Amino acid sequence: MRILALLFTFLFLSLSAAAQAQLKVADAENGEPLENVLIRHQQSGQQQYTDSLGLAPVPWKLPAEVIIYLPNYSSRQLLLPDSGHLPTILLYPLSGQLPEVVVQAYEQHRSILEVPGSIQHLAPREIGRFDQTSLLASVNVVPGVRLEQRSPGSYRVSIRGSSIRAPFGVRNVKIYWNGIPFTEPGGDTQLNFLDLVNIDQIEIIKGPAGSLYGAGTGGALLLDTETDAARTEAGYLGGSYGLQRVYAKVQTGEPANRYGVRVAHQQTDGYRNHSAFSRTVAQLNTEHQLDEHRQLELNLLYTNLFYQIPGGLNPEQYQEDPRQARPGSAEKNASINYDVLISGLSHEWEYGDWRNQTTLYSYLHYFDHPFNTDYKKENTLAGGGRTIFQYGFDWGRSSTTLTAGAEYQLQQRSALNFDNEEGLPDTLNFSDEILSSQYLFFAQAEVELPQQWLLTAGLSYNRLRYEIDRLYSRNGFGADDGPIVFEPALAARIGASKVFRPEVSLHGSISQGFSPPGLDEVRTNEGSLNTTLAPEQGWNYELGIRGHLLNHRLYYDLITFWFNLNQTIVSYQDASGVVLFRNTGSTLQQGVELWLDYLLLQPESGFLEELRFRQSYTYHRFLYQEYARNGQSFEGKYIPGVAPHTLASSISLNSRVGLNLQADWQYVADIPLNDANIVFAESYHLLKMKLGYQLPLKEFSAEVFAGADNLLNEVYSLGNDTNPQYGERYFQPAAARSFFAGIRLQF
Template sequence: MPFKVKYIFILLVFSGLNSSFAQKLITGKIVDAVNGTPLPFVTISLDNKSISYADAKGNFSLDQAGEYQFELLGYEGKKMLLESGEYYVIQLDLDPSQLDEVLVSSSQIPERLKKATASVAIISETDIQRSNILNFDKTLNRVPGIFMQSGALNTNRITIRGIGARTPFGTSKIRAYFKDIPLTNGSGETNIEDFELGSIARFEIVKGAASSIYGAGLGGVIRLEPENAILNRSDVQTEFTVGSFGLLKSMTKANVGFKNSALKAIYSHTSSDGYRENNNYDRQTFTLSSDNYLNKSNQLTFFGSFVHLKAFIPSSVNEDTYLNHPEAAAFTWKQAKGYEDADRLIAGLSWSHDYNPNLKQLTSVFTSLRKSYEPRPFNILKENTSAFGLRSRLLGQSKSFKWTLGGELFHDCYNYATFENLYEDYPPGTGSVQGNELSDFREHRYYYNAFAEVNFEASKDWTISMGMNLNQIAYTLKDRFPISTENPDQSGNYTYKTILSPKLGTSYLINDNISIFSSVSHGFSPISSGETLLPDGQINTNLKPETGWNYEVGSRGAFLENRLQYSISLFRLALKNLLVAQRTAQDQYIGLNAGKTRHDGLELGLSYQWLNSEKSQLNSQISYTKNQFTFREFINDGNNYSGNDLTGVPSDVFNAIIDFETAFGLYGNLNYQQVGQIPITDSNSLYSKSYSLTNLKLGFKKAISGSLNFDLFFGLNNIFDTKYASQVLINATGFGGSAPRYYYPGNPVNYFTGIQLNYSF
């Protein structure tokens, strides 16, 4: 062989060898598909052989292309074709049958649920789909310790461990977040039911004053995790539902996903005539989310949601109407054709940056807007709220410590005015007519909290958690209505004393399947500006916020190869400076500190997998809540109610559900709920009756082709046509000689049916 040819041959051989040894690596990160939490120690397999594991931060590196399988206990496995030299983000969905292994982010220190030091509940997408994805109450009320009353689709009250039960209308004293965007306004009021339930992938709920990271609210925190954009997948899903009382609902979801970025849009339109008079409901929502993994260290996420709502209000009725004509609206609300017309927008941008494997920063900026017009029999209310804020935190770890440190700033500007409602001066059927202005206020509300929390791994089984929250709230009220003898100037400033709320918790793994936990924590509930206003127009600066200590012990675990899972909690919440809403007119309340309450309770959850094969499942769940909530010291308007049961909370709630899924596509569930009696008056002279509800959903889903799937479903709510009060108004007062209106009648037996189509590109 000539020298030159030999030289070229040797060069080519060495080049080929060098090329083979310099094979480009495949790198990436494995995360929770909903909250983006990195998933540690995921098993990575090729050709059914385990070849690698992700590290503690979810990072992985592979040296050859192929179709890999990713598996982690608590999450559904996923297959994906990976190419050499590329960086991938792998998203895993949780396995609803193994929730104890799921990483929760409610403390912002990702930890497996079974090692959490507080009562944390997860509602998965599977749980949400068990109902008609229309009513939040059917989803939330399966969680022990939580009770949502629903007088109408737009009239609700959520309580956690009895906190918030004394709020006359709506939900307060419970904090809520949509991802990192606060849904709780500067006065502590929260509204979640306007959002599209079908756009939510998961709820994470911390019960009791145990979340120093989210403001140390007395009742707890509800964190809504929206459906994220999905990487490496593009599809369109459409759903159409019809049902009783003129229900029509359509929803369309579109996802466009690339290797490291994705965009998801969801539109829904829901309308209903309602069971009762003056009960029409019409809502449109649009949700947009985008996930962008810019590189190995930076992630940018955008989220926005717009809601337009027009919902008429039947309001509560007296006992005679409730028993004999439950479909009737309150007479004055029907005459005025009272309704709520509102537009709501929230939007946020979040940036996540890894400084190194042990230090991470997460920063979110957000804004929200709300504009509403609400004609009521006694006046017409116009509201306009704009808010903005910033939330930032550092998340770090060392050998034995995981910690987070950060803060949240929030400011909202609330403009509201009332006008005469002249409906009585016009022919019947005309409805509300706006008259002269009665009041005009502008309110600036400022809120900040600084927080720190650390988890110390004393051993591989023992975790100690310590947290602290520093909270400050202030507002400025400007009365813009002309001042006169009849209209005193109500302008003023109010600043709460800085509140420091500590928490201490611990959990211990007895073995791989059973853990015990306990915690002691402090929390508070803010005072609304309306509660501070006195009848003479002055601000009551002596009013104190409700504060309390929460004591809790509990256990989580599994037996029989994880087929039987349980959770149990015993708690006591000692509350002081109880705020009482003293009614002075149809649309006027003043706040009073009237005493102390004690909330003792038991919460129990059990689930059992009767059958769990690859394509067929049969599962059952039960949950039980026992409440013993009492006024320890309570004197109001000269009446001593000490020792009485706390108003607005059922004595107990029991849920049982059985669901199944077959290999040929048939699925369904049967849900039974029993609700105990509820004290309606502080004197305990009146209780609502206990009741039981049974709901059913059946469906059939099938793949028509490799790209097209369909799902047909049918459901019945309140199968046995039980008459019950779906919400009560505590301590109602009758005006003009009329009987007090305590009751919101629940819907009789009703159905829904629909179809869902999903096409993958």
């Protein structure tokens, strides 16, 4: 019924969008509007040209056959349909060069060659290149980054090993969506609230980014929904293990007033027993140009999320039948249920050398979570805001930009914990009212010097506070008197870059990272309050070189880093399987990350339109320096949960007859799973492929595609559990070989 409802919604929105007739031409690589594009009416020979927004009037009677041409781009000949809403025309560059990448990270809005930092940009074309069910395929080719999926819908993001303290969800990584702080005050992020339909562009900041984004030693993710192009798109996908996905999105309106609606539903029975998943999302986004100086943006997101938790397996169960669930998971109905409503309002103004962007947001969510050991129910109300001021001025031969701002988050949660009686809440164990607040103030100076030198320096002041009011405790666990307040923390960052000719840049940075314990780390599932946990703190040193070779056909990015982290927080499990946390002294985290993007071929004519190759390599050497437990020293041991070597390759082939091929291969080395480095997850190779065909239709664009994941049928675990105290339940098996097929329509 949800799929039918979404299809009816899509048809209604399509009819509504048809009321506006406009033609827009954009760059297929980056979505930017193209100016001075020639549009020639075949019958009369009359011509029109696009303006700076990529828009052109269409004075001819429709339907009309036109030729669209711009030097150094592929030309198009097509029939404009008899409709008030004309499709956005995408032209591919024929320059034989990779497009320039401009990043927003650290509020610098510069070419990636100039930015002193480790940043990866994922354009719309690179997101959801395969089955479009998750970010796995897009993110896991990025060096130093690993997206894990313990079961469908249960994601864990690791940037340079940041997931070592995250048994579930996302921790130690700050995430923003359309400028809205998506990470809770305590540091947890539910990335599974978002579908790919809500994400068009991603920037990944690797390493401590606290000088501008607050707590988190792993880095930050900046997720954005684009509203520029007027278009209508819909698609359906089906696959193995009961996979179904349907989505629709409509972008319409004038440049001064843009409107967008996006809806999606995805479901699967899951590869393992008791691993079904269902998610429905609906998003409304609008942009309004109030005047030449001011812009207003609204984002609303509703998510209904459900997924079952099959649980971890011990080595014998893993080898015997990786599809089985942990004993008791089905009987206890171990699962996650969320209803979430998020709203955000952003106002941006620019007057002369001054600029400000202010975002206010709120979210409500209801959480229902039966698990093998207990049953949790929570209601959360949260809100906050973020404001950024920028002022730019010239000082002699130098150009300076000053950035300053603040962010505040307040969260109120009512949390109940029950016994689990065959999947239903039974006796109440404890009940809490929790108030979490976090704020940060930040400032940054950026100085552009002659000879293409760029210097940056930033500093933030951060404070986190929990107030836990224990209303009832069955087992005697009580809350300490007074709030739990962590000492204010300063996070500093300095960086420098130098661009050489031809197109080579060197950059280095020193940054301070810190991360206080999250709410679920302080308030544990068995009822105790772990007030002895100390925040993680450390310094990161980074040096890199990036640039272009072969006439901008090859882009390379090589980074090396050294991160010394003190009071590192890691997870372990007690006898009943409850996840607990402890500080482990200090750790040394070193690594090398390499990214290559090579445009092998892009001929101006012939069968082949483009052949592109991407390669990444990650080397991580993460060791305990000072850590002893129960009289045993783990000094020099590898930190569990981090692969020392990861290699990923991807190839994209597009032809002028409409055929396209995507293929990815990934190798992950053995991963230690306990502090003593006795148990390892074995290395594995993943191979996935997708073949698509662009149908030769005139009135709209249609692509049919089919593909396969895990073609080598590897048995592997994508999201291992570390340090289980009893039961040895280390493994969360991923799906075996699977297939999918679907269709995508663009109007």
